[in-house]
Amino acid sequence: MDADTLALTGVVMAMMRAATPLIFAALGEVMTEKAGVLNLGVEGMMLMGAVAAFTAAVTTGSPVLGLVAAMLAGMLMALLFAFLTQTLMANQVATGLALTIFGVGLSAFVGRDMVGQTVEPLAAIQLGALSRIPVVGPLLFGHDPLVYVSLALAAAVWWFLRRSRSGLVVRAVGENPQAAHAIGYPVRLIRYAAILFGGAMSGLGGAYLSLVYTPMWIEGMTAGRGWIALALVVFASWRAERVLLGAYLFGGITIAQLHLQSSGGLAVPSQILTMLPYLATILVLVLISRDETRIRLNAPASLGKLFHPEG
Amino acid sequence: MSVLAGGVAGGLLAVTPGIVRASDGQGTNRTGAPCKVAVVFDVTGKFDKSFAESAWRGVRKAREHPGLVVRELEAENPALRLQSVRVAAEGADMVITVGSEFASAVGQVAAEFPQVRFTAIEAVVSGPNVQDVHFREQEGAFLAGAAAALMSRTQILGFIGGLDLPSIERFQGGFRAGAQFVNPAVSMLTVMAGTDTETAFRDPYAGYTAAQGVMDQGADVVFAAAGATGLGAYQAVADRQRYSIGVDTDQSDLFPGSMLTAVVKHVDAVVEQAALTCNTAQWMAGRIDLGLSDWSISLAAGPESRRLLPAEVRSRLEQIQQEIISGARVVPAL
Numbered sequence: 001m002d003a004d005t006l007a008l009t010g011v012v013m014a015m016m017r018a019a020t021p022l023i024f025a026a027l028g029e030v031m032t033e034k035a036g037v038l039n040l041g042v043e044g045m046m047l048m049g050a051v052a053a054f055t056a057a058v059t060t061g062s063p064v065l066g067l068v069a070a071m072l073a074g075m076l077m078a079l080l081f082a083f084l085t086q087t088l089m090a091n092q093v094a095t096g097l098a099l100t101i102f103g104v105g106l107s108a109f110v111g112r113d114m115v116g117q118t119v120e121p122l123a124a125i126q127l128g129a130l131s132r133i134p135v136v137g138p139l140l141f142g143h144d145p146l147v148y149v150s151l152a153l154a155a156a157v158w159w160f161l162r163r164s165r166s167g168l169v170v171r172a173v174g175e176n177p178q179a180a181h182a183i184g185y186p187v188r189l190i191r192y193a194a195i196l197f198g199g200a201m202s203g204l205g206g207a208y209l210s211l212v213y214t215p216m217w218i219e220g221m222t223a224g225r226g227w228i229a230l231a232l233v234v235f236a237s238w239r240a241e242r243v244l245l246g247a248y249l250f251g252g253i254t255i256a257q258l259h260l261q262s263s264g265g266l267a268v269p270s271q272i273l274t275m276l277p278y279l280a281t282i283l284v285l286v287l288i289s290r291d292e293t294r295i296r297l298n299a300p301a302s303l304g305k306l307f308h309p310e311g
Numbered sequence: 312m313s314v315l316a317g318g319v320a321g322g323l324l325a326v327t328p329g330i331v332r333a334s335d336g337q338g339t340n341r342t343g344a345p346c347k348v349a350v351v352f353d354v355t356g357k358f359d360k361s362f363a364e365s366a367w368r369g370v371r372k373a374r375e376h377p378g379l380v381v382r383e384l385e386a387e388n389p390a391l392r393l394q395s396v397r398v399a400a401e402g403a404d405m406v407i408t409v410g411s412e413f414a415s416a417v418g419q420v421a422a423e424f425p426q427v428r429f430t431a432i433e434a435v436v437s438g439p440n441v442q443d444v445h446f447r448e449q450e451g452a453f454l455a456g457a458a459a460a461l462m463s464r465t466q467i468l469g470f471i472g473g474l475d476l477p478s479i480e481r482f483q484g485g486f487r488a489g490a491q492f493v494n495p496a497v498s499m500l501t502v503m504a505g506t507d508t509e510t511a512f513r514d515p516y517a518g519y520t521a522a523q524g525v526m527d528q529g530a531d532v533v534f535a536a537a538g539a540t541g542l543g544a545y546q547a548v549a550d551r552q553r554y555s556i557g558v559d560t561d562q563s564d565l566f567p568g569s570m571l572t573a574v575v576k577h578v579d580a581v582v583e584q585a586a587l588t589c590n591t592a593q594w595m596a597g598r599i600d601l602g603l604s605d606w607s608i609s610l611a612a613g614p615e616s617r618r619l620l621p622a623e624v625r626s627r628l629e630q631i632q633q634e635i636i637s638g639a640r641v642v643p644a645l
Contacts, residue, residue, distance in 0.1 A: 007527040014520050105387075108356065115358040118565065214515040214546050218539040219356045223514035255520055261502040262469070262524040271506045 009138055011259050016147055019251030021205040023150040025229035026243045027157050028201025034161055035194035036174035038304035040096025041081055042202050043226025044103020048073040049203025050210035051111040054217040063122040066211050074203020075196045082195040086188050092304050114217040121215040144212050158240035174300035177307040187307055231281040237288055237298040250277040345380045346589035349399035352385045353410035355512045359539040361559040366409040369582025379586055392416045400424040405589040411476055412508055428594055430585040433478055439596055444581055447602030448478055449485030450635050451574035453642045454610045454628055455556045456489025459532040460497045461624045462554055469525030470501045471544045473537035474511035482536040484645045500525040504540050515543030522547035561611035571619050573611040604636045
């Protein structure tokens, strides 16, 4: 295997890793938005997940407990959001933005003592001979466990939303909560659950950043990935399988940009390349809004709208 | 006296960095009241194990001096820089800003508060009550480049910058010049990990990926000047058991066996010294440039560096350092 192949394998693996936190956060948000709730607090929930994961891993010495802590921290943030928007009927956009700002500050505050600490990273799975097959080996079998979990999760969310009866109910709640309510579904409870799932997945996405590969806590270390995940949901037109595609594309662009710089083959400024995911998202928004039926098929009809059970 | 000989690590701060006017020493207070200093940090916060954290250590040291009251502020986001500096200036005798992005904020607020002294670290700004302090990063980076070239087997070096800011480009230019000075055959791969000031210096994951990229291309010594983003780069280098060189603060205890040395910027000493001139006649407006010769920049020489760098490499570096300090060798800024 020559050096170029080796380098290319490295690039593809780096793309998969860069996509993983985005996949978690975006899949969580897909579920939340499919239930008709727009939670813009993803960045804040990711940061809380990152700091909770790292703190738990440092305290207990177990990265797995770190992952659990991250999901709990994300869910706690999500619970706050759910209480404000579903029970107290606060505006979802404003509450979501506030949740991000709150998460940025709170994570920096609780993480003050964690800066500079070190912890063992979540190790890659070693499958012996399988991982050593040239090119295919590392690409298929050489990742950390969370890469596989993210792929499985995408399949699970796809199956749940598209194929399961419960998923149909979630979608119904997102399309027409009044109708779902009228036939006896607990709309508010379902939305609470979807929001909590979103929080747990955002937390997991954050934990990937603070526990795997770069096991450390840095203030604001998600560096805007929560916003990319939100854009990704629109790009994927609320479908789990397209989230996967989009995450590899979005993650891939950042990685490709860094690698192109180091190989000296970058003719355009890196700022232009990092804009591409957002330009792509705008393009997708334009495309899907041109076609009435597509909007109806993809975007949840009641996204971001408040639901009063009485009315 | 040589940093690499390891003798001065403790005594370094006894050497006054050249930011005060050579005069009658301290204690020429104009009044008996405590002098109020406000230090403003940028969006990255204080704890980056690097530039800002060094400044923060300076704040803590300044607090120990009687006659000084030091408070600190952080600009939470780029839009709040101006406001943070203004809040700092209210009721203060002196404002110290940490980071190049404060230039326009300091320029504006200094005009509004003519009685307040402003010391802007790394920001290019001027005014009758403004002092701007800059580092000749290229001098320390030149030594780092020489060290890297002497330690490299592949003759390929990696440079990871946070963002294409002037100070980062001085690190980059000095590193390249130093490497090619000891070995013209050495080549260097450069990656700027970030695209905006808000995230460029606090994205360790981007640093990790960037370092992997240059190592995939054959680099075996990687110098990262990227704040907390660099921590990810050093991690990637340590994971592959290659060599890294740190920046601003000696971080080699975080990556034992992998980090050769670090280009240390003694921001802490500069902050402390500046605060001490809060109400003395030693403070002066205008631009101040600091480098190796006044010990404001140095190559770290902790136990790890002495273990990892062979004696002949260290003596070669010492020789180059003497040439720069004596003025025999001038390292161009870019």
